Structure formats: C-alpha cells, structure tokens
Amino acid sequence: MEQETGLNILAVSIFTITLSALLSPLLHLSPYIPAGVTFILLGLVTIDTLSWKNQGVNLLLNIFASSEQKQRIIYHEAGHFLTAYLYQIPIEGYTLSAWEAIKNNNSGLGGVIFNTSFLEKKSQDMREFNLQIDRFGVVLMAGIAGEKIIYNNSQGGEEDYQKFQEINRNITMTVSNLEMKKRLAILQATTIIEQNKNAYLALVEAMKQRQSVSECQKIISEYIN
Known part of the structure; x- marks a missing residue:
C-alpha cells in the first residue's frame, strides 16, 4: 500500500513538472523554473531515500492519507x-x-x-x-x-x-x-x-x-x- 501510493505521488509529480514545462511558453514562465523544481524534487527524493530511509515520503503519505x-x-x-x-x-x-x-x-x-x-x-x-x-x-x-x-x-x-x-x-x-x-x-x-x-x-x-x-x-x- 505504501509503495503503491508513493509511486502514484511520484508519477503525479513528474506529470505536473512535464506539464509546466510544456505550458511555460504559453504562461510566459522562465524555462528555468520547471528545471529548478525538477532539480529540487530529485534532490529531495535522493536525500530522503539515502539518509532518511523514505521517512519523508512516509510523512507525505500520512498527510494525504484518508x-x-x-x-x-x-x-x-x-x-x-x-x-x-x-x-x-x-x-x-x-x-x-x-x-x-x-x-x-x-x-x-x-x-x-x-x-x-x-x-x-x-x-x-x-x-x-x-x-x-x-x-x-x-x-x-x-x-x-x-x-x-x-x-x-x-x-x-x-x-x-x-x-x-x-x-x-x-x-x-x-x-x-x-x-x-x-x-x-x-x-x-x-x-x-x-x-x-x-x-x-x-x-x-x-x-x-x-x-x-x-x-x-x-x-x-x-x-x-
């Protein structure tokens, strides 16, 4: 259950970042914004996995749990x-x-x-x-x-x-x-x-x-x- 929800959150995050990159020219956003968000997100996921044993993801799952x-x-x-x-x-x-x-x-x-x-x-x-x-x-x-x-x-x-x-x-x-x-x-x-x-x-x-x-x-x- 935890892994499945975690994958769903990651998939939604990737979709959101991709969508923002595609829409940034229409919304007159700097291309550096989605790139920066992607870099920060990947960095946080890496730190969470290596140093926090996925506890950051667990906290996020807990917040959004029904x-x-x-x-x-x-x-x-x-x-x-x-x-x-x-x-x-x-x-x-x-x-x-x-x-x-x-x-x-x-x-x-x-x-x-x-x-x-x-x-x-x-x-x-x-x-x-x-x-x-x-x-x-x-x-x-x-x-x-x-x-x-x-x-x-x-x-x-x-x-x-x-x-x-x-x-x-x-x-x-x-x-x-x-x-x-x-x-x-x-x-x-x-x-x-x-x-x-x-x-x-x-x-x-x-x-x-x-x-x-x-x-x-x-x-x-x-x-x-």
Missing part, C-alpha cells in the same frame, strides 16, 4: 498486538503514524515493536525454537488478518511478508511451500482474532486513544478472562 487508511493502520496493528500478547511475545511499544514512528526512531507508517531476541539465538530445543518461529509468523500475518476481518480485504502487509520470509530463510522450503505457510499463518491469525473479537475491538479503541502497552494488555486480559 481517514479510512488511518483507521486501517490501527486495525492492522491491533491484529499484531493481540496475537503477540496471546503468544507471549514481548511488546515494547507501538506507533500508528509516520510522525510517531520518527519520534520513536522507527521507520514506516507505524507498527508494533516486538522484542525479537528469541530469533537471534537458537534454543537447544529446536522443536521449541521452530514453534516460536511459527507463532511469530502468525503474529506477522495477523495485521493482514485484522484488515480482512473488518474490510474484507487487505491493503498493507508487504513489510510483514518480507519479515515472514526472513524468519523462515533458514528453513529449507520451496516458494510454494512458503506461500502455503503464509496462508496457513493468516488463517490461524484470523481464527485467533475471531475467537477474541471483543478483546480485539476493545484493543482497537485503546490504541486509538494511544494508551500504553501495559494498559492495552490489561484490557485484553480483562476481556479474555
């Missing part, structure tokens, strides 16, 4: 949060906008921040380690599941799928098997959210109010108990 897109982010991240809590994967924080992410030294338009130290060193019990990998895979796909439950489709999740591929990179499997594992993880996440729908919706409201991680976890536990 209310539905902003709501989708919350439902998406609540899916991650709920499943991580139920699978006892430590949650360190969450952000729901590009600006919040920047303030927390994170990238993207927002997200739940996990403590993934368990992925860095394998347990002596490989069966337990693989179980943790599978559970975290479900957590990563739970954002897509949350969106589909509310909107019947998903517009986000590309970054989640990249992480899903990363955590499974040391497991020998074909592309088709990885895709099958992804679909199974989405199905499992959907089942978890559906079975805890009231807790999920209460969590969404708490996250809208930017309540702390501990407060959100308390709300989940109250509904589940």
Whole structure:
C-alpha cells in the first residue's frame, strides 16, 4: 500500500513538472523554473531515500492519507498486538503514524515493536525454537488478518511478508511451500482474532486513544478472562 501510493505521488509529480514545462511558453514562465523544481524534487527524493530511509515520503503519505487508511493502520496493528500478547511475545511499544514512528526512531507508517531476541539465538530445543518461529509468523500475518476481518480485504502487509520470509530463510522450503505457510499463518491469525473479537475491538479503541502497552494488555486480559 505504501509503495503503491508513493509511486502514484511520484508519477503525479513528474506529470505536473512535464506539464509546466510544456505550458511555460504559453504562461510566459522562465524555462528555468520547471528545471529548478525538477532539480529540487530529485534532490529531495535522493536525500530522503539515502539518509532518511523514505521517512519523508512516509510523512507525505500520512498527510494525504484518508481517514479510512488511518483507521486501517490501527486495525492492522491491533491484529499484531493481540496475537503477540496471546503468544507471549514481548511488546515494547507501538506507533500508528509516520510522525510517531520518527519520534520513536522507527521507520514506516507505524507498527508494533516486538522484542525479537528469541530469533537471534537458537534454543537447544529446536522443536521449541521452530514453534516460536511459527507463532511469530502468525503474529506477522495477523495485521493482514485484522484488515480482512473488518474490510474484507487487505491493503498493507508487504513489510510483514518480507519479515515472514526472513524468519523462515533458514528453513529449507520451496516458494510454494512458503506461500502455503503464509496462508496457513493468516488463517490461524484470523481464527485467533475471531475467537477474541471483543478483546480485539476493545484493543482497537485503546490504541486509538494511544494508551500504553501495559494498559492495552490489561484490557485484553480483562476481556479474555
């Protein structure tokens, strides 16, 4: 969703600059004006990509995002949060906008921040380690599941799928098997959210109010108990 919108913004910018260059003789504008704008725009895009990790584009996307897109982010991240809590994967924080992410030294338009130290060193019990990998895979796909439950489709999740591929990179499997594992993880996440729908919706409201991680976890536990 982010990449698609970013490409649309870039395409509109290029079209606008090209149009201004073509119309500048009719409008009696100096040819240096569209050339200067092009130079500045390309310079800003380069700096944003190399130094700011596309956070400038993310901020721009956030400004022009519709209310539905902003709501989708919350439902998406609540899916991650709920499943991580139920699978006892430590949650360190969450952000729901590009600006919040920047303030927390994170990238993207927002997200739940996990403590993934368990992925860095394998347990002596490989069966337990693989179980943790599978559970975290479900957590990563739970954002897509949350969106589909509310909107019947998903517009986000590309970054989640990249992480899903990363955590499974040391497991020998074909592309088709990885895709099958992804679909199974989405199905499992959907089942978890559906079975805890009231807790999920209460969590969404708490996250809208930017309540702390501990407060959100308390709300989940109250509904589940």
